[in-house]
Amino acid sequence: MKLLFVADPLHTFKTYKDSTFAMMREAASRGHELWACEPQQVVWQRGSLVQAQARRITLTGDAHDWFDEQEQALVALSSMDAVLMRKDPPFDAEYLYATHLLTQAEREGARVFNKPQALREHPEKLAILEFPLHIAPTLVTRSIEAVRAFHTEHRDIILKPLDGMGGMGIFRVKDDGLNLGSIAETLTKDGTQTIMVQAFLPAISEGDKRVLVIDGEPVPYALARIPQGGEVRGNLAAGGKGVAQPLSESDWAIARELGPILAARGLLLVGLDIIGDRLTEINVTSPTCFQEITDQTGWDVAQRFIDALESAVQRQQRQ
Structure with missing residues (x-):
């Protein structure tokens, strides 16, 4: 198959842990042809198809100079067997526009994973609202007074922006309420930007x-990202330690309930974030942790993903 990865610049990949690289490596081992572009290289013009200024690459096996560019070409997305949207957040206006171009490419016959409409309809912080029985006490608001009232009720809370990633912009306010007003004003930009507030989960x-x-x-294995050095954030980007472990009973229950629902909407790959037995995020843009789980357990996540991708392409080809 010819696979086009819409992703961040290739030179920024940390290949020892990058999940998109793990996908590429597994796909290449099966003889699939690898193409890559960045979202800004995807274009559409009346009278033509959605195209991308892309480059065909091969993998070298070197940890630093990890790919060779074979050619550059303007390619129609519909000429690919699969297009994989793997651009990292933030889910900003430019990301949104890219999904609309990918939807147009679908109209022209492209097969896109994850489905762009599903990406638009599942913002990673807010997607959990559909499943209230599995989440912690949660408030979504731009009202500073509402934040204060939530803190009065729950006493120990987490505040976070809706467009953050890697633990960016996450604050904890304990029972004493120290700096609550300042934090709420900063994150909401004085009440003009919506944020999420949740009860702290020990x-x-x-x-x-x-x-x-x-x-x-x-x-069957999760990566538990454990906060280090007094941090409240477990994110690997914030210094958390990643420890692979078998899914707990509650992990299985949440994943088995949500998995078929999300897959039916065109989400081939989802990353559920769970603290204890509470769902905190549904990651759909570029879920990670492939290599950490595989390295620690031997369970090959990339192999399973490419198996699923091949099957999904075959299903769509038969339709």
């Missing part, structure tokens, strides 16, 4: 678990 000390779901089926 189980974060045991890790913020990333549970991967591929084509509706949970990967």
Whole structure:
């Protein structure tokens, strides 16, 4: 198959842990042809198809100079067997526009994973609102007074922006309420920007678990990202320690309930974030942790993903 990865610049990949690289490596081992572009290289013009200024690459096996460019070409997305949208957040206006171009490419016959409409309809912080029985007490607001009232009720809370990633912009305010007003004013930009507020979950000390779901089926191991050095954030980007572990009973229950629902909407790959037995995020843009789980357990996540991708392409080809 010819696979086009819409992703961040290739030279920024940390290949020892990058999940998109793990996908590429597994796909290449099966003889699939690899193409890559960045979102800004995807274009449409009346009278033509959605195209991308892309480059065909091969993998070198070197940790630093990890790819060779074979050619550059303007390619129609519909000429590819699959297009994989793997651009990292933030989910900003430019990301949104890219999904609309990908939807147009679908109209022209392209097969895009994850489905762009599903990406638009599942913002990673807000997607959990559909499943209230599985989440902690949660408030979504731009009202500073509402934040104060939530703190009065729950006493120990987490505040975070809706467009953050990697733990960026996350604050904890304990019972004393120290700096609550300042934090709320900063994150809401004086009441003009919506944020999420949640009751603090003490189980974060045991890790913020990333549970991967591929084509509706949970990967049997999670990566628990455990805060270090007094941090409240377990994110690897914030210095958390990643420890792979079998799914707990509650992890299985959440993943098995949500997995088929999300897969039916065109989300081939989902990353559920779970603290204790509470769902905190549904990651759909570029879920990670493939290599950490595989390295620690031997369970090959990339292999399972490419199996699912091949099956999904075959299903769509038959339709």
